[in-house]
Amino acid sequence: GNRITNLLTSYLHPRPSSSTPTHTHVDGTKNGNDIPSRMSHPLIESRPLVDGPNTTVIKNSFLLMTALFAINHGCTVSCLDLANARLGSIGVWQSGILYASYTLSALCGASYFVKQIGSRNGLILGMGLSASYVTSFFLVALIVEKNGGVGWLHQFVAVVSAIVGGIGTSILWVSQGGYFSSASQLFASASLEAKLEDVSSRFGGNFASTLLFVEVILRLLSSFLIETAGLSWKVIFGLYSLLSILPVFLMMGVIDLEGYQTLHRQLQTEYGIDEGLQSEEENNSTSNSKATATLDLLRTDPKAKYLSPLNILFGLSTAFCSSVLNGAVISQVLDDPSSTFVGLFTSITSIVAAGASLLFGILQSSHGSFRCGKGQIMTIGALCYLVIACHFVAVPDGSDWTRISLILVYALLGVGRATFEGTLRAIFVDFFPNEKEGAFGNIILFSGAASTIGYMLSVTGVLKCEEVSKYCMEYNDGSIHNVLVMEYVIIATAIVSIPAFWRAVWMFRKGTEQAKW
Numbered sequence: 001g002n003r004i005t006n007l008l009t010s011y012l013h014p015r016p017s018s019s020t021p022t023h024t025h026v027d028g029t030k031n032g033n034d035i036p037s038r039m040s041h042p043l044i045e046s047r048p049l050v051d052g053p054n055t056t057v058i059k060n061s062f063l064l065m066t067a068l069f070a071i072n073h074g075c076t077v078s079c080l081d082l083a084n085a086r087l088g089s090i091g092v093w094q095s096g097i098l099y100a101s102y103t104l105s106a107l108c109g110a111s112y113f114v115k116q117i118g119s120r121n122g123l124i125l126g127m128g129l130s131a132s133y134v135t136s137f138f139l140v141a142l143i144v145e146k147n148g149g150v151g152w153l154h155q156f157v158a159v160v161s162a163i164v165g166g167i168g169t170s171i172l173w174v175s176q177g178g179y180f181s182s183a184s185q186l187f188a189s190a191s192l193e194a195k196l197e198d199v200s201s202r203f204g205g206n207f208a209s210t211l212l213f214v215e216v217i218l219r220l221l222s223s224f225l226i227e228t229a230g231l232s233w234k235v236i237f238g239l240y241s242l243l244s245i246l247p248v249f250l251m252m253g254v255i256d257l258e259g260y261q262t263l264h265r266q267l268q269t270e271y272g273i274d275e276g277l278q279s280e281e282e283n284n285s286t287s288n289s290k291a292t293a294t295l296d297l298l299r300t301d302p303k304a305k306y307l308s309p310l311n312i313l314f315g316l317s318t319a320f321c322s323s324v325l326n327g328a329v330i331s332q333v334l335d336d337p338s339s340t341f342v343g344l345f346t347s348i349t350s351i352v353a354a355g356a357s358l359l360f361g362i363l364q365s366s367h368g369s370f371r372c373g374k375g376q377i378m379t380i381g382a383l384c385y386l387v388i389a390c391h392f393v394a395v396p397d398g399s400d401w402t403r404i405s406l407i408l409v410y411a412l413l414g415v416g417r418a419t420f421e422g423t424l425r426a427i428f429v430d431f432f433p434n435e436k437e438g439a440f441g442n443i444i445l446f447s448g449a450a451s452t453i454g455y456m457l458s459v460t461g462v463l464k465c466e467e468v469s470k471y472c473m474e475y476n477d478g479s480i481h482n483v484l485v486m487e488y489v490i491i492a493t494a495i496v497s498i499p500a501f502w503r504a505v506w507m508f509r510k511g512t513e514q515a516k517w
Contacts, residue, residue, distance in 0.1 A: 075243050083095055093455075102170045106170045129168020131248060178440070186257055201426050205359075205360055206358075314450070322455075329406065345410055364426070378419050385490060386494035388490075391409060396470055
C-alpha cells in the first residue's frame, strides 16, 4: 500500500526540473540554496515546499475513498436488511448485537485506535472486519443448506460475526470522519477562496450521495437476481462477500491525506507560515486522554450534548423501521413471505437519500438566492422521522397500508437518512475541527446505542404481546410485539432534538461569530 501511495504521489507531484529551483520566502526574497536540504527528506522531495497536495488531488482522493467505502458498507447494510427479513428474531438479535458492539467500540477506544494508526489505515482495517460480517451470511447459508435448518452453529456464526462486524464498522466510521475532516481542511487551505464550512458541505453531499447511490444498486441486486436469474440466497450472499472484500485491497492505493496534513503542518511551522490548520498540540489538548476522546468531548464541549438527540433519533428510527417495516409491514402489504421485495423497497430509501444528499450539498455551499442552511436541512430531517412515527400511530395495522403509503414512508426515511449521512457529519466537521475522532465517535455512540436499544426492544419479552391487536404486530417469524411504545419514544425524541440542535447552533455562532448558516 505504501509503495502504491508513493508511486501515486510521485505521479501527481512530479519532481522539479534539473535546473536550480527558486523558492520565495515569507519575506518575499528568492533563493534556491535552501532547496537541497528540503529535498533530502524522502517524503518531501516530490512536493512543493509549503503547499500540500493541490485541490484536484485532494478531491479525487476523497472521492476514491468514498467509492470504496460505499461498496463495502453497501454490502453490509444490504445484508443487515436481509438479516431481519430472512432470519426473523435471530436476525434481529444479530442486528442488535452488531449495534451493541458498534457502540461499545466507539466508547472503549475506537477513536484512540484510529488516532494511532491513522484514518487511511483505519479505513482498511474497518473494511476488512466489516467484510467478515458480510461473509458470515454466506457461511450461514451453507450451514442451513447442509443441515436443513437453524442450529447452534448457525447462531454461533451469527453472533460472532455481529461482534466482529460491529467493531469493524465503528473503526470504519471513525476513520471516515477523520479522512473527511482532513480532506476538508486541506482543501480549504489549498484553495484561495473556499471556506471550511462550504467545503465540508460539498464534500458531505458528495459522500452521502455516492454512498446511498451505491446502496441502491446493492440493495436492488438481491431482488433482481432472485426474480430474473432465479439464484439462491447462497449465491447472492457469496456475491456480496466478494464485493465487500475487494475494496479492502483497493483502499491501500488511496493517498493518506492525514499524513500529508501532518507533513504540511511541519513545513508551515518550519517556515513560519500559519494557514489555520490545527496543530498537533491543539489536536491533543482537546482530549486529556486519547483513549476516551469520545467521552472527553462530550464532557468538555456542551455542543456535543445538544447534538446527541439527533443521533439518538436516527438510531431509534433506523432500528424501528428496519424491524417493523422490513420484518412485518412489507409482507402484509405485498403478501411477500419470502422477502423478495425487501431489497426493492429499501432501495427507495437509498434513491431518495442519494438525490437529497446531492441537492442538500449544493444548497448548503451555494451563496446564491437559493442557499439553504445546514440548520434548516437538519430540521427537515428530524421532521421526517416525526411524521413517520405519527403515521404508525395513526395507521398501526400493516394490513391497512397501501403501496403508496409504503413508498412514502420509505421516501421520508430517505430524506432523513440524507440529513444524517451528509449534513450532520459536515456539521461535526465544522463544530469540532480539532477533535475529529472524538466528534465522530459521539455520532457512533449515540446512534449506535439507540439502535441497540431499538433492536433489543423489538425482540425481547419487554414488548411482547399474547395476541395480535391494534398496536401489537405479528412479525414474519410468528412473534407478536407491541410497537406503540417505540413510536411514542421516537415522537418524543424528535420533538426534543430540534430545539436542542438549534441550541448547539447558537453556541457555535456565538463562539465563532458565523454570520450565516
